[in-house]
Amino acid sequence: MVSWREELSRREAAAGDQVAQLREQIAKLTEELTEAEQLLSRLTITRETMAEILTEADESTGSDGPDDPAENTNSEQSQMVSGSRSPVGLMLxxxxxxxxxxxxxxxxxxxxxxxxxxxxxxxxxxxxxxxxxxxxxxxxxxxxxxxxxxxxxxxxxxxxxxxxxxxxxxxxxxxxxx
Missing domain, CATH: 1.10.10.10 (Winged helix-like DNA-binding domain superfamily/Winged helix DNA-binding domain)
Structure with missing residues (x-):
């Protein structure tokens, strides 16, 4: 028969191992979360930059399109800028x-x-x-x-x-x- 002290030590060791494993998982998830947040930040900046580019392209071509660049896709892409390479979002x-x-x-x-x-x-x-x-x-x-x-x-x-x-x-x- 196992003494209560041995059983308590075994349980403490098992709980310690579980705590260590959970801390490793937390560290890994924290790292993954940081990477995902960085990706989200880069994508948000890219979207804002593209909106600026499309707005500038609208102004340079004299377009009276919608203010939201997401709404520009159909009307802008169906136009051709004659005599120049197309800015982003216009049909070549x-x-x-x-x-x-x-x-x-x-x-x-x-x-x-x-x-x-x-x-x-x-x-x-x-x-x-x-x-x-x-x-x-x-x-x-x-x-x-x-x-x-x-x-x-x-x-x-x-x-x-x-x-x-x-x-x-x-x-x-x-x-x-x-």
Whole structure:
């Protein structure tokens, strides 16, 4: 039979171990909480900075959009700033309309893509376009980035995409060199 002193010592040791484990958990959770608070702070600062940038972009383009940058997304993104690179929140690739000149409204890299299609005269896959514009076809991330640009051109009416993944130039797309 175990004496009461031995049992008390055993229980004290077990309680001491539990206290030590709980203190370790508290320290770990405190560290995690600090990291999460820092992340939240950085994100809040980023949101405030982006709101300032969008407000300045509104003022420089003369937009009378809503004061809340979160409400600016649809109206601002559907506008094109002619003759300049887009500030954050504005659309770089406008919806194609009949008679639009690609060179006048599209950024240079998008114009280069359309020239490749105009010169080819037939449909191309993203990897083929990448090779023509000087992107290494072995760099999958850059080819996928180009594919995103091609899909953006499709969404805005500058290119067509076949179900097989072949892209073709839309008739009368206003490409320089047509």
């Amino acid at each position: 690739v406008p919806q194609r309309e009949p008679g639009m000149d690609a060179a006048a409204v599209l950024p240079e890299d998008y114009c280069d893509i359309l020239v490749v299609f105009a010169e080819a005269g037939h449909g191309l896959r993203a990897g083929q376009v990448a090779a023509e514009v000087g992107i290494a076809t072995t760099d999958r991330s850059k080819v996928e980035g180009l594919r995103s640009k091609l899909k953006r051109l499709v969404a805005r009416g500058w290119l067509d995409q076949e179900p097989s993944g072949v892209f073709t130039i839309t008739n009368n797309a206003g490409v320089v060199g047509d």
